[in-house]
Amino acid sequence: MSIALSRRKAFRAMTGLGGGLAAVVLPETVQASPEEHPAHPVAPPQAVAMLYDSTICTGCKACMPACNAANGLAPDTHLSGGIWDMPTSLNAQTKNIIELYQDTQSDEFAFVKKQCMHCLDPACVTGCPFGALNKNILGAVTWNASLCIGCRYCEVACPFEVPQFQWESWNPKIVKCEFCYDQRLKENLEPACTAACPTGAVVFGKRADLLIQAKDRIAAAPDKYFEQRVYGEHEAGGTQVLYLSSVSFQKLGLPKLAPTSLGHYATKVTSVIYKWLSGPLLMAGVLGFFIRRNWERHESERIGHERKTGFPDQL
Amino acid sequence: MSTTKARARDKTGTVLINHWQCGVPVNQGEIFTPFMLFLLGLAGLGMGLAAVRFFSPLGPFSAMNDVYAWGVWKTFNVMTLTALGSGPLALGMAAWVFNRQKLHAVMRTALVSGFLFYATGLIALGLDVGRPWNFYSAAMPWRWNYESAMLEIAICMPLYCALFLTFEILPLILERTYYTGGEKTRAWLRRVAPVIRKAYPFVIIGAYVIPLMHQSSLGGLLLLAGTKIHPLWQSPAMPLLYLIAACLCGFAFTIFLLLIVCLRYARPLSSEILAELANLLSGICFAFLAVRLADLLWRRQFSAVFALDRMSWLFLGETTLIFVPAFILRFKRARETPRTLLNMSALACLGGMSYRFIPTTIAYRPAHSTGYFPSVPELAIGAGYVALGVAAFGLAIHYFAILPGEASSWDHSFRPFGWQNKAFGAPATGPAVPKAALQGGA
Numbered sequence: 202m203s204i205a206l207s208r209r210k211a212f213r214a215m216t217g218l219g220g221g222l223a224a225v226v227l228p229e230t231v232q233a234s235p236e237e238h239p240a241h242p243v244a245p246p247q248a249v250a251m252l253y254d255s256t257i258c259t260g261c262k263a264c265m266p267a268c269n270a271a272n273g274l275a276p277d278t279h280l281s282g283g284i285w286d287m288p289t290s291l292n293a294q295t296k297n298i299i300e301l302y303q304d305t306q307s308d309e310f311a312f313v314k315k316q317c318m319h320c321l322d323p324a325c326v327t328g329c330p331f332g333a334l335n336k337n338i339l340g341a342v343t344w345n346a347s348l349c350i351g352c353r354y355c356e357v358a359c360p361f362e363v364p365q366f367q368w369e370s371w372n373p374k375i376v377k378c379e380f381c382y383d384q385r386l387k388e389n390l391e392p393a394c395t396a397a398c399p400t401g402a403v404v405f406g407k408r409a410d411l412l413i414q415a416k417d418r419i420a421a422a423p424d425k426y427f428e429q430r431v432y433g434e435h436e437a438g439g440t441q442v443l444y445l446s447s448v449s450f451q452k453l454g455l456p457k458l459a460p461t462s463l464g465h466y467a468t469k470v471t472s473v474i475y476k477w478l479s480g481p482l483l484m485a486g487v488l489g490f491f492i493r494r495n496w497e498r499h500e501s502e503r504i505g506h507e508r509k510t511g512f513p514d515q516l
Numbered sequence: 517m518s519t520t521k522a523r524a525r526d527k528t529g530t531v532l533i534n535h536w537q538c539g540v541p542v543n544q545g546e547i548f549t550p551f552m553l554f555l556l557g558l559a560g561l562g563m564g565l566a567a568v569r570f571f572s573p574l575g576p577f578s579a580m581n582d583v584y585a586w587g588v589w590k591t592f593n594v595m596t597l598t599a600l601g602s603g604p605l606a607l608g609m610a611a612w613v614f615n616r617q618k619l620h621a622v623m624r625t626a627l628v629s630g631f632l633f634y635a636t637g638l639i640a641l642g643l644d645v646g647r648p649w650n651f652y653s654a655a656m657p658w659r660w661n662y663e664s665a666m667l668e669i670a671i672c673m674p675l676y677c678a679l680f681l682t683f684e685i686l687p688l689i690l691e692r693t694y695y696t697g698g699e700k701t702r703a704w705l706r707r708v709a710p711v712i713r714k715a716y717p718f719v720i721i722g723a724y725v726i727p728l729m730h731q732s733s734l735g736g737l738l739l740l741a742g743t744k745i746h747p748l749w750q751s752p753a754m755p756l757l758y759l760i761a762a763c764l765c766g767f768a769f770t771i772f773l774l775l776i777v778c779l780r781y782a783r784p785l786s787s788e789i790l791a792e793l794a795n796l797l798s799g800i801c802f803a804f805l806a807v808r809l810a811d812l813l814w815r816r817q818f819s820a821v822f823a824l825d826r827m828s829w830l831f832l833g834e835t836t837l838i839f840v841p842a843f844i845l846r847f848k849r850a851r852e853t854p855r856t857l858l859n860m861s862a863l864a865c866l867g868g869m870s871y872r873f874i875p876t877t878i879a880y881r882p883a884h885s886t887g888y889f890p891s892v893p894e895l896a897i898g899a900g901y902v903a904l905g906v907a908a909f910g911l912a913i914h915y916f917a918i919l920p921g922e923a924s925s926w927d928h929s930f931r932p933f934g935w936q937n938k939a940f941g942a943p944a945t946g947p948a949v950p951k952a953a954l955q956g957g958a
Contacts, residue, residue, distance in 0.1 A: 237663065290884070292582070324740045330667035331653040331660065348653060351646025354666045356585035358740035362882055365582045366646060368575035373646040437742075456883050458743065467739035468663050470752065475662070481725050488613055489721045495615045496717040502617075515538045515624070515917065516687040516716060 237472060238464040242321040242438045248340040249380065250408035251395060252415055253314045255446040255453065256425060258402035260299055260312040267397030268297035268316075271384045274376075291315055293367040296378040297394050302452050311446060313453040314403055316378035316394070317342055317363045318433065319441035322462035325355035325364060333375070334364075340408070340441045341380035349375060360437050360458055380441075408441055415443055438462025536621040536786035539688060540921035542913050543930040545781055555907040562900010565893050566643050574646060577893050584880070584888035588898045591876035593640035595734050597902070598673075599758075599765035599872045600865065601633025604681060605727040606766030610796055612720060618789050621920045625777075626770045627685050628918050632905035634677040640901050641673070665736040672730040680723035687712060688916050695928050731762040738875055744882045748820050748831045749875035753811040760804045761868045764838070767797040768864035774920070775858045777913065783921055787852045794851040797864055801842030804868075805835065827879055834874065837867030 265286060269276055274294045276286030288295040297316040304310065323342050326334045333349035336342050344364075351373055355364040367373040381392040390396070395405035404411065415431045423429050425447055432444035436458045444455060451457055474480035503514040569577045580587040603626030611619040642648060651670075653659040660667050690712075694705045735758025738745060751757070771793050778785055812818045821828055841860035850856045877888070890898065913919050914932040 324742070327661075328664050328666055328737075328740050329661055330664045330670050331650070333650075346647075348650060348659065349647050350650045350653070350670070351648070352666055352670070353585035353646065354664075354737070354740075356582055357737075357744075360742055360744070362583060362884055366585060367573075368578075368580070369573050370575075371573055373573065454883065456743065463740055463742050464663070466742065466752070467665070467736065471665070471733075471736060471755070472663065481729055484728060485721050485725045488609075488724055489718075491613045491615075492717050492721060495612055498615070499617065499620075510923070515620075515691065516712070 238322055238327065238462060238468050240438070240461045240465045241435070242462055244321055244340065244408045244439065244441070245338075246407075246409065247338065248321075248408040248441060249386070249405065250319075250340075250411045250441040250443055251316075251392070251403055251405055252411040252443045252445070253403040254415075254418065255311045255313055255402075255444065255448070257400050258299070258312040258314065259400055260301060261399065262299045263397045263399055264297055264314065264394035264403065265295075265299060267393040268378075269295075271381055271393035272296055291363060291365055291377075293365045293369070293376050295365075296376060300454065302448065302454070304452075309448060311448045311453060312402075313444075313446070313455070314394070315361075315363075315454070316442065317380070318361050318437075319378075319380060320437055320462070321439040321441065322437075322464045324358035324360060324437070324463040324467070327464035327467060328354040328358040330354070337382065339380070339382070339386060341382040341386060342377070343379045343382050344375045344377060346374060351375075358463065360456055360463060408443075411443055415445055418445060435460040438465065535784040535922055536789050536920035537923045538621060538920065538926075539624045539917035540919065540923070540926040541692075541915060541917050541930070541932070542781050542919060543927055543932065547911070547914055547932060552907060552910055555903045555910070558896075558903035559900050559907050562897045562903060565897050566639070566900065569643055569893075569897065574644075577891070577897070579889055579891040579894060581886055581888060583882050583884045583886040584877070586876065587644070587888070587894055588877075588890045589640040589644040589894070589901075591873060593898055593901050594637040595876055596869050596873045597633050598637050598731070598734070599762045599868055600769040601630040601637070602727060602731060602762035602766035603627070603770040604630040604684060604766070605724060605731070606763040606796075606800075607770060607793075608684075608720060609724055609763075612717075613724070616792060616796070618792050621786070622770065622774060622789055622793070624685075624688055624916075624918045625774055625920065626766070627681065628688075628912055628916075629769065629773055629905075629909060630766070631677065631681045631685055632908050634673065634681060636901040636905045638674055638677055640898070643897070665733040665739075668733040669730050669737070672726050672733070676723070676726045676730065680719060680726060683715075683719050684723055688918065692916050696931075727762075728759065732756065732759040734758050734762075734872075741880065744880055745875050746827045746879035746881065747815070747817050748812070748827055749879045751811050751815060751817075753807060754875070757804065757807055757811070758872065760800065760807060761871045764797070764800045764804055765865055765868035765872070767793055767800060768841070768861045768868060771797065771857060771861035772865055775854055775861070777919055779854075781919070783919065785854055786920065787854075789920070790854070790857055791848070791851040794845045794857055794860070797861065798842050798845035798851075801838050801845075801864060801867075804838060804871075805842065808835070830870075830874060830878060834867055834870040837863050837870060841867070 266276070268274070269286065274296065277288040277292060277294050278284060278286065280289065281287040288298055290300070291298055297314065300313050300315060302311050302313060319336075319340055319342050321340070323334070323336055326336050326342060329349075330352065331348045331350060333345045334342060334355055335345065351366070353366055355375060356362070356366060363377050365376045367376060380386055381390075385392055385396075391405040395403050398404075404414075406414070412431065412434060419426045419429050419431070427446050427449055432446065432450045432455055433440040433442055436455075438461060444450065444453075446453055507514055565577070574580065578587050578589075604623075607619050607623055607626045610616045611623060645651070654671055660671075690705055690708065694702055697705070732755035735754035735756070738750070738754055739752070742750065771790065774790070775785070777783075812821065821831055841864040844850045844856065844860050850860065917926065
């Protein structure tokens with residue numbers, strides 16, 4: 202064998218290579234730049250929000266046709282025999298729904314409004330490969346038809362199971378509440394659902410203001426509210442739709458979630474490994490070193506082997 | 517079985533026989549057997565339905581819904597079967613990086629099967645996405661969302677299959693062209709071959725780095741699903757475990773495939789190479805189990821293992837499927853017994869596949885009480901992709917030098933499918949070409 206390379210030398214070369222690459226790469230990660238996905242994201246001051254108080258909602262569903270009208274959605278008349286809008290959950294033609302929770306044993310009941318939660322660090326936006334889902338400056342999570350490839354990763358990622366896919370369409374779209382961003386928010390109008398609500402069960406405002414308002418309501422009547430807390434303040438890193446309820450949030454179908462953002466959980470390791478492709482490049486360097494070495498060994502053996510047997514070597 | 521005979525002779529030290537010297541085409545046996553016709557029929561049916569799906573919405577074809585937005589095409593044909601197709605990664609790393617020279621003889625089996633799993637998986641992906649016409653964004657890096665695991669897969673998987681795997685299987689196609697082609701082709705191939713040899717060690721770096729990336733990203737995909745996946749599977753270690761499971765399945769499936777096909781065509785086996793592969797398989801099974809255990813202990817989820825509910829039984833079943841081959845293949849005798857090897861590699865395949873499949877579907881339990889079971893056309897298309905791959909492999913081994921065998925057993929003048937041998941001057945058997953002719957990849 203022609204290569205006189207001891208293990209020690211190889212090790213030295215590798216540490217040199219690794220150290221060199223690390224020296225190039227590490228300062229980038231060490232710099233105290235604002236983290237892309239902090240565990241507990243902070244809402245920017247201009248972030249808008251909705252506050253839904255289940256104890257006020259009378260279940261009139263005025264918000265549903267308002268939402269359909271603003272978004273140009275046909276009413277879901279599947280269950281009502283073609284007569285009135287009667288969706289059973291968020292679906293491909295329902296971006297907003299009022300659901301009723303009713304206890305089978307007691308007379309406990311509550312309404313709940315479901316739509317996109319507009320998370321502070323949305324998992325769908327983190328997962329979307331070509332940025333079809335985007336969180337804009339006000340915090341509304343919007344969908345762009347010309348970027349979406351229809352992989353449906355957003356549906357897998359969303360902890361609230363909000364995005365809906367048009368399974369029956371030739372040109373399927375992702376249907377989800379977009380905070381009426383294009384329809385109304387841009388023109389300084391509040392979303393159709395909050396504008397339509399006759400009781401004030403759902404109100405629109407800045408997230409910081411609504412959080413204070415919600416906490417004031419809890420302070421005024423602590424016994425009225427479940428766990429004396431606002432759902433959405435911390436869930437999955439915080440959302441821009443806030444809930445108050447007299448019954449357990451899980452009974453309303455709002456999942457129990459850790460306060461850490463999913464984007465942080467999913468990218469905390471990979472964001473370091475893939476920073477400037479340093480991990481793959483480092484791996485390529487290490488593999489390349491060994492492959493080169495073994496390749497030369499293999500070549501010398503191959504030529505000897507071919508000479509001896511007369512059979513050409515195969516790759 | 518001639519292995520035992522060969523071993524007995526090897527021990528005396530007089531005749532050193534390694535039955536697997538290089539790739540040799542199969543030149544015996546019926547090609548279009550009833551089984552092959554069945555596979556082709558199934559593939560035809562699947563592809564026909566897939567063609568209809570191309571012009572139809574997803575809804576009528578699949579039972580996928582908004583709760584289980586990913587059906588078997590993604591979760592089985594892609595996430596599970598590309599693990600079986602990771603032979604090129606696992607064997608290639610073992611041979612070229614960890615210098616297990618013996619494995620070069622079986623590399624082509626791994627490469628071709630891997631290529632077919634990836635290629636069929638990519639067709640599955642292409643027909644699964646709802647808006648494929650927007651995929652051109654893949655060529656526009658400024659549109660990429662760099663933090664998305666889905667982007668990594670959408671870019672790397674086609675790149676790996678179309679560029680790196682194709683490059684790796686190019687030599688075996690060119691080689692066949694050399695033997696069948698005329699003088700002009702041969703002269704051209706003699707010029708091309710050294711170029712391929714020059715590029716080879718550099719290209720295979722990419723051929724290992726890229727699958728290391730996307731096989732781990734397949735696990736990384738599921739991280740965002742968060743609490744929807746049962747805590748026995750949902751873990752920050754999932755990318756690593758998906759990668760180890762891919763290598764595990766890569767080794768296990770290559771052993772399984774080699775044994776099945778060599779037994780089918782009554783080829784002598786090489787106990788030496790098989791034992792080496794089995795040894796690596798056992799090691800990687802133990803590595804998988806060690807990471808799995810450490811992960812469960814670190815996340816304090818170990819108690820969930822013995823909760824004895826449905827998920828805990830699934831976990832125990834999956835772990836047993838991996839532990840049994842890991843343990844049995846520690847014994848030298850088991851490694852040298854083809855029957856045990858076949859059974860154990862099948863178990864390891866099943867175990868690795870379970871780990872890759874369960875978190876995407878069975879242990880994937882969102883709050884909404886909707887079920888998912890693939891519809892008949894969905895299953896037919898999924899099975900069609902698999903049948904297409906298997907049939908292509910079955911046909912390819914008759915024409916290309918894929919399966920390992922003795923170099924002297926290669927009859928270069930033989931043409932399968934009743935084709936006429938038009939090449940002139942090809943000798944009937946033995947070393948077909950002057951040794952200088954094939955210095956290269958051809």
